[in-house]
Amino acid sequence: MAAAESYPDDLKYHREHDWARVDGDEAVLGVTWFAGDALGELVHFEPPEAGATVTKDAAYGEVESVKAVSDVIAPLSGEVLEVNQKVVDAPETVNEDPYGEGWLIRIRLSKPAEVDALLDVAAYTQFLADS
Amino acid sequence: MAQMLQRTPLHDRHVALGARMVPFAGWEMPVQYEGVIQEHRAVRGDAGAFDVSHMGEIEVEGPRALELLQGLLSNDLDRLEAGEAQYTLLTNEPGGIIDDLIAYRLDRCRFLLVVNASNRDADFRWIKEREISGSDVRDVSDEYGLIAVQGPNAIAKLGLQPAKQFTFAEERIDGVEAMVNRTGYTGEDGCEILCMAEDAVELWDAVLARGVTPCGLGARDTLRLEASLPLHGNDIGPTTDAIEAGLGWTCALDAKEFTGADVLREIKAAGPARKLVSFVMDEKAVPRQGMPIVKGGVVTSGTHSPMLDIGIGMGYVAARRAVPDAPLTIDVRGKLRKAHVVKRPIYKREN
Numbered sequence: 001m002a003a004a005e006s007y008p009d010d011l012k013y014h015r016e017h018d019w020a021r022v023d024g025d026e027a028v029l030g031v032t033w034f035a036g037d038a039l040g041e042l043v044h045f046e047p048p049e050a051g052a053t054v055t056k057d058a059a060y061g062e063v064e065s066v067k068a069v070s071d072v073i074a075p076l077s078g079e080v081l082e083v084n085q086k087v088v089d090a091p092e093t094v095n096e097d098p099y100g101e102g103w104l105i106r107i108r109l110s111k112p113a114e115v116d117a118l119l120d121v122a123a124y125t126q127f128l129a130d131s
Numbered sequence: 132m133a134q135m136l137q138r139t140p141l142h143d144r145h146v147a148l149g150a151r152m153v154p155f156a157g158w159e160m161p162v163q164y165e166g167v168i169q170e171h172r173a174v175r176g177d178a179g180a181f182d183v184s185h186m187g188e189i190e191v192e193g194p195r196a197l198e199l200l201q202g203l204l205s206n207d208l209d210r211l212e213a214g215e216a217q218y219t220l221l222t223n224e225p226g227g228i229i230d231d232l233i234a235y236r237l238d239r240c241r242f243l244l245v246v247n248a249s250n251r252d253a254d255f256r257w258i259k260e261r262e263i264s265g266s267d268v269r270d271v272s273d274e275y276g277l278i279a280v281q282g283p284n285a286i287a288k289l290g291l292q293p294a295k296q297f298t299f300a301e302e303r304i305d306g307v308e309a310m311v312n313r314t315g316y317t318g319e320d321g322c323e324i325l326c327m328a329e330d331a332v333e334l335w336d337a338v339l340a341r342g343v344t345p346c347g348l349g350a351r352d353t354l355r356l357e358a359s360l361p362l363h364g365n366d367i368g369p370t371t372d373a374i375e376a377g378l379g380w381t382c383a384l385d386a387k388e389f390t391g392a393d394v395l396r397e398i399k400a401a402g403p404a405r406k407l408v409s410f411v412m413d414e415k416a417v418p419r420q421g422m423p424i425v426k427g428g429v430v431t432s433g434t435h436s437p438m439l440d441i442g443i444g445m446g447y448v449a450a451r452r453a454v455p456d457a458p459l460t461i462d463v464r465g466k467l468r469k470a471h472v473v474k475r476p477i478y479k480r481e482n
Contacts, residue, residue: 040163040167040349043168043417043440044415044416044417046466062464064417065435066167066168066437067167069417069464
């Protein structure tokens with residue numbers, strides 16, 4: 001079952017509908033409920049490899065539904081420490097639990113100051129309302 | 132200039148059901164209600180209803196209606212009794228496919244052609260321009276609504292008796308008079324119900340009240356692709372011919388003459404250079420229309436199969452590679468992914 005619409009207030013958001021949960025010099029990244037709803041049930045996640053470099057505002061992977069494919073944009077720069085194998089095996093996890101079990105990758109931040117440029121939940125939901 | 136989208140008689144019903152509406156072939160159509168995969172599974176396991184009122188209907192009537200259509204359509208209409216239908220092609224001079232359609236023989240001198248929405252105008256013009264005295268060609272699309280009800284429980288849920296595929300009859304469904312055609316585009320049992328446009332809402336409500344799941348164009352596409360049914364505009368078109376598309380069985384090349392028949396006979400005799408194949412991915416990846424097939428070829432349709440839980444597709448490859456189990460490599464946005472050719476259909480439910 002797809003989750004109900006929600007945007008947790010402990011996350012940072014990017015306008016390309018990605019979120020980051022920052023913890024020290026690491027962050028867990030995923031896509032927001034809005035992205036999952038817009039695409040429909042996900043059937044494929046094309047992840048980066050562990051050790052790869054991701055760059056803020058650039059694509060680091062792809063998510064696909066039956067109808068469409070979409071780049072996943074990195075909200076922050078860093079090195080990939082871990083890919084969520086559960087989502088590789090069962091991509092619909094992203095629709096079911098976008099901020100929990102449906103996370104995509106964990107990275108070590110290379111430019112922690114980039115966090116300051118991300119949106120907080122109020123700014124992101126305002127952005128959704130305006131777009 | 133904004134393009135005005137046409138709406139079917141069921142438009143307000145779709146919106147009320149919370150459907151996601153998208154532009155398709157000049158129409159505003161539901162792509163999904165709850166979700167493509169759920170709707171797909173409803174059709175494979177139970178019964179689903181599709182609004183296909185956007186499809187075109189062309190009526191051809193008169194003492195020479197048969198003669199006109201025999202010269203334009205690939206299949207042999209002489210083989211149809213009143214109450215029977217056949218899948219057939221409207222062909223051009225080089226043997227290409229202007230459209231694929233179903234021809235219904237209403238009576239000896241009257242035929243109804245149900246054509247793709249995107250080709251309605253082109254089909255009508257083509258046939259109208261070739262009209263002969265004693266034949267009358269009319270575009271009657273706006274007079275009808277069309278609802279496809281598909282799935283193993285479709286016929287029982289509608290309270291209908293089983294009947295042979297590609298037959299049709301006048302029936303009443305919960306008081307609505309309709310022409311029930313035992314045809315479909317999903318690989319499942321079921322029917323396509325033609326009714327007067329003003330009765331479409333009542334019919335739709337009756338069908339849903341019988342426990343049939345509303346389904347959008349998204350599931351229609353994944354279902355037809357699992358069933359290896361070609362989509363005009365993707366897999367077949369004016370520059371592809373019936374022989375390479377594997378539709379030679381719709382061409383009565385020995386029985387009659389029709390537009391492009393000579394070219395098709397030559398292609399059949401020589402063997403087509405390329406063939407349309409169905410394939411299944413060996414690796415995780417979703418093939419999409421336009422992706423190159425390595426060493427020559429192109430994907431014409433692709434999706435993720437909800438039943439097989441893997442990428443599937445159709446595409447053209449050199450004839451010598453168009454055999455079951457032949458390995459293919461698909462270029463998925465620069466990443467090479469393995470697949471193999473399968474016999475049609477890609478998926479068939481075990482009874």
